[in-house]
Amino acid sequence: xxxxxAETAPAPAPRARRRRGRRGDRLPWPxxxxxxxxxxxxxxxxxxxVWRTPWGSLPRLxxxxxxxxxxxxxxxxxxxxxxxxxxxxxxLAWLLARVEFPGRGLARAxxxxxxxxxxxxxxxxxxLAAGRRGVAGRHLYEAFGISLPFTTTAVVLAQxxxxxxxxxxxxxxxxxxxxxxxxxAAATLGASGWYTFRRVTLPSIAPSIGAGAVLCWARAxxxxxxxxxxAGSLPGTTRTMPLAVYSAMETDPEAAIALSLxxxxxxxxxxxxxxxxxxxxxxxxxxxxx
Amino acid sequence: MxxxxxxxxxxxxxxxxxFVLDVELAVAPGEVVAVLGPNGAGKSTLLAALAGLLPLxxxxxxLDGDVLDDPVADRFxxxxxxxxxxxxxxxxxxxxxxxxxxxxxxxxxxxxxxRRAAHAAADAWLDRLGLPGFGPRRPATLSGGQAQRVALARxxxxxxxxxxxxxxxxxxxxxxxxxxxxxxxxTxxxxxxxxxxxxxxxxxxxxxxDRLVILEHGCxxxxxxATDLAKDPPTPYVAKLLGADPSPTT
Numbered sequence: 001x002x003x004x005x006a007e008t009a010p011a012p013a014p015r016a017r018r019r020r021g022r023r024g025d026r027l028p029w030p031x032x033x034x035x036x037x038x039x040x041x042x043x044x045x046x047x048x049x050v051w052r053t054p055w056g057s058l059p060r061l062x063x064x065x066x067x068x069x070x071x072x073x074x075x076x077x078x079x080x081x082x083x084x085x086x087x088x089x090x091x092l093a094w095l096l097a098r099v100e101f102p103g104r105g106l107a108r109a110x111x112x113x114x115x116x117x118x119x120x121x122x123x124x125x126x127x128l129a130a131g132r133r134g135v136a137g138r139h140l141y142e143a144f145g146i147s148l149p150f151t152t153t154a155v156v157l158a159q160x161x162x163x164x165x166x167x168x169x170x171x172x173x174x175x176x177x178x179x180x181x182x183x184x185a186a187a188t189l190g191a192s193g194w195y196t197f198r199r200v201t202l203p204s205i206a207p208s209i210g211a212g213a214v215l216c217w218a219r220a221x222x223x224x225x226x227x228x229x230x231a232g233s234l235p236g237t238t239r240t241m242p243l244a245v246y247s248a249m250e251t252d253p254e255a256a257i258a259l260s261l262x263x264x265x266x267x268x269x270x271x272x273x274x275x276x277x278x279x280x281x282x283x284x285x286x287x288x289x290x
Numbered sequence: 291m292x293x294x295x296x297x298x299x300x301x302x303x304x305x306x307x308x309f310v311l312d313v314e315l316a317v318a319p320g321e322v323v324a325v326l327g328p329n330g331a332g333k334s335t336l337l338a339a340l341a342g343l344l345p346l347x348x349x350x351x352x353l354d355g356d357v358l359d360d361p362v363a364d365r366f367x368x369x370x371x372x373x374x375x376x377x378x379x380x381x382x383x384x385x386x387x388x389x390x391x392x393x394x395x396x397x398x399x400x401x402x403x404x405r406r407a408a409h410a411a412a413d414a415w416l417d418r419l420g421l422p423g424f425g426p427r428r429p430a431t432l433s434g435g436q437a438q439r440v441a442l443a444r445x446x447x448x449x450x451x452x453x454x455x456x457x458x459x460x461x462x463x464x465x466x467x468x469x470x471x472x473x474x475x476x477t478x479x480x481x482x483x484x485x486x487x488x489x490x491x492x493x494x495x496x497x498x499x500d501r502l503v504i505l506e507h508g509c510x511x512x513x514x515x516a517t518d519l520a521k522d523p524p525t526p527y528v529a530k531l532l533g534a535d536p537s538p539t540t
Contacts, residue, residue, distance in 0.1 A: 179382075181378065181382055182382055182384065184341075184376075185378060185382040185384075186384075186399070187342075187343070187368070187369040188341050188342075188343070188369050188370070188374060188375060188376040189375075189395055189396035189399055189444065189445070189448055190371075190373075190396050190399050190400035190402075191370060191395070191396075191399035192370060195399050199384075199387075199399070200384060203386040204385075204386070
């Protein structure tokens with residue numbers, strides 16, 4: 001009765017999934033069928049993309065000036081946005097995890113808002129804030145003559161707005177899970193808060209920062225809605241890969257497929273890197289302290 | 291009783307959930323006092339308060355005449371400015387640093403020594419504690435006894451005026467325990483610091499300490515040498531604790 005073979009139908013989903021292979025006949029079909037359909041729903045379009053890729057003309061398509069421009073712009077802006085997210089996001093995560101202040105719960109929720117907010121809305125918000133007539137943008141323009149919208153800087157800002165929360169959430173989780181007694185130990189040894197953060201806290205959460213940065217970079221690379229709203233789609237300046245895919249669909253579907261394939265390949269590489277290295281480390285991070 | 295009395299003078303009052311910890315403690319420089327008590331008596335809370343990791347609710351902590359904590363006078367010295375060393379029960383060595391960098395951490399953090407000087411001092415501590423050549427090792431490769439020695443060296447390298455040890459022998463096997471106990475007996479008084487050792491083991495307490503302080507439910511119920519306490523145990527806990535063999539075994 002209690003042998004593993006005997007417990008079939010009532011087994012909850014995670015347990016059912018854990019019995020890998022060679023037991024298909026014992027798996028409950030109300031779970032297996034939707035699971036298979038779900039997998040097909042995700043994988044079929046991707047298979048279609050790979051299937052329809054014009055492999056023969058791929059080198060020519062990827063060698064086109066417009067494509068190379070978009071690719072280079074995307075790599076640059078996503079990397080700068082990730083660097084900016086780390087520079088601002090790690091201290092922000094530290095503040096949210098370590099410092100008690102009134103309204104902290106609300107601040108936590110608001111910081112993660114861009115994760116669930118439709119990116120287009122984010123773009124509109126950025127335009128209203130940093131546009132030439134925006135709340136902050138007006139002063140920026142009047143004082144320095146700087147206008148952000150429709151510049152590469154705007155692309156970076158849009159990407160940072162949308163992608164930074166991924167990093168903040170990962171780092172904040174690691175900080176909340178880290179054993180704070182290591183920081184106590186550092187304090188009794190005479191270390192200042194800043195020294196402790198650099199020499200004790202930061203190394204202990206490094207795997208999570210790495211994982212968060214990769215997620216952040218991938219999200220920035222794929223950013224579309226906020227970018228097109230706030231930065232437009234100017235070739236060479238603001239037309240990143242996703243925007244190039246979108247505009248190519250109307251004129252040159254083959255180029256759109258080629259560009260999509262590049263983004264897909266990048267995503268797969270990112271996912272593989274995360275699975276193999278950072279995600280397990282980040283999961284252990286909670287108990288690892290330093 | 292002048293304000294410049296050397297060593298530790300403290301009255302620690304702190305909330306501890308079910309009861310209030312209220313302990314008076316005086317330890318002279320070079321003296322080793324063992325705080326003995328059952329689990330949950332407030333021993334670790336006492337150490338945290340002395341180290342400054344837990345602010346007092348009332349009372350005071352004075353070390354070599356300096357007031358480190360006094361809620362009435364609104365005075366609180368941060369842990370990093372106290373020169374109070376704390377050796378944690380589970381060592382808490384920094385895993386990403388080598389043994390040498392762990393020991394050099396305090397002097398480096400306080401800019402008290404150059405990197406080279408701090409490393410040389412760390413190696414000297416390792417020699418002194420019977421771990422020559424262990425400098426480049428990672429904490430993860432150490433046995434419990436070795437890790438405890440490194441943790442002790444890390445605390446001593448900051449030249450503390452007060453050294454606190456939380457159950458320094460509890461996690462060790464019998465042989466290691468006896469070795470380290472003997473080494474601690476030799477090392478601790480020589481540091482010149484006031485030393486407080488928290489333990490629940492009467493043999494450890496009797497061996498390491500000049501004086502025993504018995505803590506039960508947040509209060510001191512007895513105080514004195516192991517021999518005196520065994521002769522005339524003031525509470526049933528003390529009688530049970532020291533009844534079997536009160537004399538030092540080494």
